[in-house]
Amino acid sequence: MTVLSINNLQVSYGMDSHIVKGVSFDVEKSKTTCLVGESGSGKSMIANAVMDLLPSKKLRITGGDIRYHDQTLVGRPARDIRAIRGRSISMIFQDPMSALNPVRGIRTQFDEVFSSHNIEPEQGRRARMLELLELARLPNPPRILDAYPFELSGGQRQRVMISMAMALNPDVLIADEPTTALDVTTQAQILGLIRDLQRDFGTAVLFITHDFGVVAQIADDVVVLRHGEVVEHGQAAHLLKNAENDYTRELISAIPNWHPRHATPEAPALVNAVDVVKTFHTKSGEVKALDRVSLRAKRGRQLASLGKADRESRRLQNALWVWKRRMRAPS
Numbered sequence: 001m002t003v004l005s006i007n008n009l010q011v012s013y014g015m016d017s018h019i020v021k022g023v024s025f026d027v028e029k030s031k032t033t034c035l036v037g038e039s040g041s042g043k044s045m046i047a048n049a050v051m052d053l054l055p056s057k058k059l060r061i062t063g064g065d066i067r068y069h070d071q072t073l074v075g076r077p078a079r080d081i082r083a084i085r086g087r088s089i090s091m092i093f094q095d096p097m098s099a100l101n102p103v104r105g106i107r108t109q110f111d112e113v114f115s116s117h118n119i120e121p122e123q124g125r126r127a128r129m130l131e132l133l134e135l136a137r138l139p140n141p142p143r144i145l146d147a148y149p150f151e152l153s154g155g156q157r158q159r160v161m162i163s164m165a166m167a168l169n170p171d172v173l174i175a176d177e178p179t180t181a182l183d184v185t186t187q188a189q190i191l192g193l194i195r196d197l198q199r200d201f202g203t204a205v206l207f208i209t210h211d212f213g214v215v216a217q218i219a220d221d222v223v224v225l226r227h228g229e230v231v232e233h234g235q236a237a238h239l240l241k242n243a244e245n246d247y248t249r250e251l252i253s254a255i256p257n258w259h260p261r262h263a264t265p266e267a268p269a270l271v272n273a274v275d276v277v278k279t280f281h282t283k284s285g286e287v288k289a290l291d292r293v294s295l296r297a298k299r300g301r302q303l304a305s306l307g308k309a310d311r312e313s314r315r316l317q318n319a320l321w322v323w324k325r326r327m328r329a330p331s
């Protein structure tokens with residue numbers, strides 16, 4: 001079911017500088033649609049247009065439509081659509097520090113999420129906040145609630161943002177490069193969290209990234225954007241194997257250790273070792289194996305990047321091979 005529909009959207013700066021040039025795609029319930037393209041291609045501008053957060057008065061939607069279910073979001077007074085933006089459609093950003101207020105505690109900011117939409121959770125606000133923080137797999141939720149953003153790690157801040165974004169049970173979660181500033185292990189965990197939340201709650205996710213490695217890990221559908229235009233669009237598993245556009249192929253070829261056979265429905269995540277570790281964990285629950293493989297994977301990647309591929313790297317390859325057999329992925 002289509003939840004969010006972007007139809008021939010045009011965003012312009014001033015009168016004649018077109019930044020988004022007639023972009024169309026749909027975001028489906030329970031699916032992740034990745035909007036991918038190089039820096040400056042207009043990805044954030046599309047997300048900001050959906051959220052009515054265009055960063056300058058000179059930037060305007062000059063054509064097309066954005067529909068949430070059967071309602072248009074374009075050209076309606078802000079108060080009419082406040083219940084949709086921020087409530088039914090929520091957003092997380094690359095830098096949670098810029099979205100969180102640095103001088104206010106997490107609890108106060110969480111409170112504002114409920115107050116701004118006049119929502120009183122059945123079980124009470126505090127209980128709901130703790131539940132949401134736990135859902136985002138934050139250790140010791142009561143401590144997090146009493147903390148200020150600067151007292152948390154980058155990964156913890158992003159988890160707090162995700163729990164706030166999920167607080168009102170949105171139909172659509174827009175994630176604008178939420179893992180770019182994180183180390184690879186935390187990145188894999190956050191991607192796993194978003195994927196799990198989406199599966200558990202049936203949320204439609206619009207995920208913005210410049211990294212096709214991330215696309216390969218989480219996307220159901222992909223929209224490839226260049227210079228404000230869609231150059232290719234399709235199902236991730238198909239497109240990763242059969243990209244027609246040169247630019248898409250270029251982006252895919254930048255994925256480390258990529259081979260088209262990785263783009264199978266059974267093993268969409270076989271891109272980097274860290275993600276393999278995550279999948280290992282979710283499918284089999286072998287936490288010890290997860291740690292060992294994780295360390296080996298990291299070491300192997302470091303050595304490979306230094307041009308010193310050696311026994312460690314071979315062991316890493318071996319771990320991947322074992323994983324593939326377990327997942328019964330084609331080799």
Ligand SMILES: Nc1ncnc2c1ncn2[C@@H]1O[C@H](COP(=O)(O)OP(=O)(O)OP(=O)(O)O)[C@@H](O)[C@H]1O
Nearest residue numbers: 013019038039040041042043044045046055056210
């Ligand atoms: N505040 C602004 N005023 C005018 N033009 C802007 C503004 N912000 C961005 N742009 C322009 O809009 C275009 C698209 O920017 P956008 O931020 O959407 O790109 P992006 O694909 O999200 O890139 P990145 O991954 O670097 O964030 C760029 O050419 C940029 O120069």
